[in-house]
Amino acid sequence: MKIAESYSLILIPKDRAKVRRWVISRQRVLGIFGLVGAAVLFTISVSLGLVHYRQEYLATEDLRNRGRQYEKERVRVLARLSDLEDIVTQNSTLASKLENIVGINTSPGIQVGVGGMDHNREASLKMASVDPATLQNKADIFDETSLKAFNLKAIDLSEEAKSVGERLKEVYKFNPDTAYFWSAIPTIVPLRGGWVTSDFGWRRSPISGGRQLHEGVDIASPYGAPVMAAGDGIVTFAGRHGGLGNKVIVDHGYGLITVYGHNSQILVKEGEHIKRGMMIARVGSTGRSTGPHLHYEVLVNGVPVDPLHYILEQL
Secondary structure, three states, X not given: OOOOOEEEEEEOOOOOOOOEEEEEEHHHHXXXXXXXXXXXXXXXXXXXXXXXXXXXXHXXXXXXXXXXXXXXXXXXXXXXXXXXXXXXXXXXXXXXXXXXXXXXXXXXXXXXXXXXXXXOOOOOOOOOOOOHHHHOOOOOOOOHHHHHHHHXXXXXXXXXXXXXXXXXXXXXXXXXXXXXXXXXXXXXOOOOOOEEEEOOEEEEOOOOOXXXXXXXXXXXOOOOOEEEOOOOEEEEEEEEOHHHOEEEEXXXXXXXXXXXXXXXXXXXXXXXXEOOOOEEEEOEOOOOOOOOEEEEEEEEOOEEEOHHHOOOOOO
């Protein structure tokens, strides 16, 4: 079929108005059809692209949601691992103190307790060489190193918890007279609500200014606060004596003695049997003292030792 060189477009109105006629060349007709075809193809392509984009967006949105959930879970796991590590560390420290009290796993030649004290023992736990806490800022939550670190930490915590449990079992069955032994040991803080102002050991004397061995710990507290016995025992001295002013001495047996000094009032008498937690005096500033506080000592076979090594609760 022969293609015409031009085409006529005739417009005939209904109201007998003038008929309009346009002559369109073949090139123009082909151009119009080409533009229409291109527009149709463009519309189809855009529509298909939007459908595909929507499908991809929904798929990636699901992955993002899952990623956010995994991130929340990872933070939760890290927090739980950290809490568990703190608990195991606290129990390990407790086990170490109890072992030192009864004399299990101590260094030979160092005798400062009922059994002894290994001053080189580390109180903190030695966990995995890779710490999950250092991985909190990693972008890839599926990183193999992160997962391996979590697994190592969980395994180490589990093994350490078992070890601490076994150590505690050994401690509690160590002494045949278990009931009285543990009630006699001075394991509680003798002054509630106070704060340690001077530790055990060598220090500069607040009175003379010279260097001296501080044979106990000083716990500051308001005047008149109750002083409690740190363990069961018998009062062997209750009165005024030397630089400690009003002083109470309690014999707990097993070579253990506790001393409570600078009291404003003494509430027990010599020969009296007392129980752990019983109020025996009130905080004061008698003797050589710069203010109201309790001077608290623990002696083992007559030798002063750090009282904090025996306190099992938080100061």
